[in-house]
Amino acid sequence: MKDSPGQLVSVIQPISDIGGNILSVIHERDPEAGGDLLDVQIMCEIPEGSLETLLSGFRTQGVNVLRVGEERFLVRRSVILIGHLIHTDISDTIDTIDSTGYAEVHELSMVMPAINEPSSAKMTIKSDCLKDINRALAILRDVARAKGFLIIEPLEGN
Amino acid sequence: MRIAIIGFGSVGRGVAEVIAAKNTGLIVTAVADSRSGAIDASGLDIAAVLSNKKETGMCGTPDITVSDILSSDAYDVLVEVSPTNAETGEPALGYIREALAGGKHVVTSNKGPVALRFEELHTLAAEHNATLRYEATVCGAIPLMHTIECGIAGNEISRLYGVFNGTCNYILTRMAEEGLTYQQALLEARELGYAEADPTYDVKGIDAAIKLVILANAVWGMKKTLADVDIIGIDGVTSAAIALAEREDQTIRLIGEIDPANGVLRVSPGIIPKSHPLVVRDTLNAVTIETDLAGEITLIGKGAGSSETASAVISDLLFIRDCHGRRD
Numbered sequence: 477m478k479d480s481p482g483q484l485v486s487v488i489q490p491i492s493d494i495g496g497n498i499l500s501v502i503h504e505r506d507p508e509a510g511g512d513l514l515d516v517q518i519m520c521e522i523p524e525g526s527l528e529t530l531l532s533g534f535r536t537q538g539v540n541v542l543r544v545g546e547e548r549f550l551v552r553r554s555v556i557l558i559g560h561l562i563h564t565d566i567s568d569t570i571d572t573i574d575s576t577g578y579a580e581v582h583e584l585s586m587v588m589p590a591i592n593e594p595s596s597a598k599m600t601i602k603s604d605c606l607k608d609i610n611r612a613l614a615i616l617r618d619v620a621r622a623k624g625f626l627i628i629e630p631l632e633g634n
Numbered sequence: 635m636r637i638a639i640i641g642f643g644s645v646g647r648g649v650a651e652v653i654a655a656k657n658t659g660l661i662v663t664a665v666a667d668s669r670s671g672a673i674d675a676s677g678l679d680i681a682a683v684l685s686n687k688k689e690t691g692m693c694g695t696p697d698i699t700v701s702d703i704l705s706s707d708a709y710d711v712l713v714e715v716s717p718t719n720a721e722t723g724e725p726a727l728g729y730i731r732e733a734l735a736g737g738k739h740v741v742t743s744n745k746g747p748v749a750l751r752f753e754e755l756h757t758l759a760a761e762h763n764a765t766l767r768y769e770a771t772v773c774g775a776i777p778l779m780h781t782i783e784c785g786i787a788g789n790e791i792s793r794l795y796g797v798f799n800g801t802c803n804y805i806l807t808r809m810a811e812e813g814l815t816y817q818q819a820l821l822e823a824r825e826l827g828y829a830e831a832d833p834t835y836d837v838k839g840i841d842a843a844i845k846l847v848i849l850a851n852a853v854w855g856m857k858k859t860l861a862d863v864d865i866i867g868i869d870g871v872t873s874a875a876i877a878l879a880e881r882e883d884q885t886i887r888l889i890g891e892i893d894p895a896n897g898v899l900r901v902s903p904g905i906i907p908k909s910h911p912l913v914v915r916d917t918l919n920a921v922t923i924e925t926d927l928a929g930e931i932t933l934i935g936k937g938a939g940s941s942e943t944a945s946a947v948i949s950d951l952l953f954i955r956d957c958h959g960r961r962d
Contacts, residue, residue, distance in 0.1 A: 555905070556886070559870075587874035594870070596874035596875040596878055598878040598879070628871070628905055629904060630905045631906045
């Protein structure tokens with residue numbers, strides 16, 4: 477973008493127009509580059525499927541997008557598992573989700589009160605869209621049925 | 635309007651007491667319990683009937699039976715509040731059929747017949763120009779059916795979900811607040827009279843599932859039975875699981891849910907933010923109705939208890955009095 481006052485606003489506007497959230501802005505003036513152009517790197521969260529709208533918004537504002545970097549998994553869903561989670565091979569349960577390629581187990585907190593008593597675990601699964609989270613949860617439900625543990629899901633997770 | 639009460643346990647007695655105490659234009663002309671009955675077409679002396687029940691365990695004399703009452707012409711509305719039978723609905727189902735077939739209105743708190751034979755009873759009532767009302771079968775004192783039928787008439791209901799069982803809610807509340815184990819909380823619920831000696835019906839989610847069947851059939855005409863509901867109870871929920879939810883300001887409640895568009899008809903423990911209106915304490919029930927015009931409506935109230943159930947029965951009786959009382 478042009479290195480002149482008010483130019484950053486022309487980048488921020490299209491992001492806020494689509495309901496996005498800016499996480500960081502790296503704004504570096506490279507003395508070697510010369511001219512009046514400036515490279516800006518922005519990390520932001522945007523609603524699923526809105527990337528093309530954002531890019532076209534930038535173009536309208538006269539901003540060239542040089543590169544769209546890594547898209548990260550941003551949708552998370554936490555469930556609680558109750559049962560003999562270790563005895564039924566928790567690693568295998570995690571692998572089943574991770575091996576889908578579209579979702580992965582991001583966090584696991586487990587409470588094991590006593591040997592032979594059921595464990596309780598909070599498992600957070602992340603993915604880049606709601607549809608894939610729901611696909612992963614359907615797989616987890618099948619695993620729970622086969623291994624005999626209980627899944628407690630969030631109310632809004634339908 | 636003349637009322638016959640079948641079943642003279644705490645709900646039946648509660649209904650009789652309210653009718654005697656309030657000026658509602660209702661008179662009780664017949665009562666029956668499992669061992670006796672009484673009929674007086676000009677109106678029974680409720681105080682005497684209650685006192686007789688207290689002293690002898692019988693509300694009337696053994697020579698008068700439910701059949702005598704049903705075949706008499708001494709009543710306009712049958713209040714059927716005998717104990718429920720979830721498997722067959724009997725004997726209440728037979729009583730309700732006979733009254734409706736005779737053109738009498740019926741008000742019941744009995745879940746079994748309504749859950750098992752909703753369509754048949756609904757049709758029978760329509761064929762005989764009678765009314766069947768059952769507000770007390772779902773969530774006790776909460777005017778759920780009235781709200782759906784009258785309060786939000788004209789709305790399309792897309793989804794209905796909530797806490798339908800007070801015993802489970804009490805147990806989960808105590809586990810969350812005091813860190814009690816499931817067994818400890820259940821024991822406490824029994825000691826306080828919130829749970830039966832055999833708590834299976836409540837804690838396995840069956841009671842909540844029966845209420846969902848009634849709602850699915852009454853609200854959407856889904857023709858469902860208990861076998862169609864996915865049911866998971868709360869007996870497998872650990873206090874550690876609740877503590878894990880509480881770390882993120884959430885908790886666990888037994889949620890019943892009907893979402894016809896997505897084929898959901900289930901009862902299961904669910905994680906829910908503590909700030910959600912459905913997170914009610916102790917034995918309360920709470921139901922959220924999702925509608926197209928009114929948005930979301932959440933009703934909260936006592937789901938059980940004799941006076942609360944009597945409240946629902948009385949409101950059904952007064953609805954009939956106001957809407958159908960002069961049809962003769």
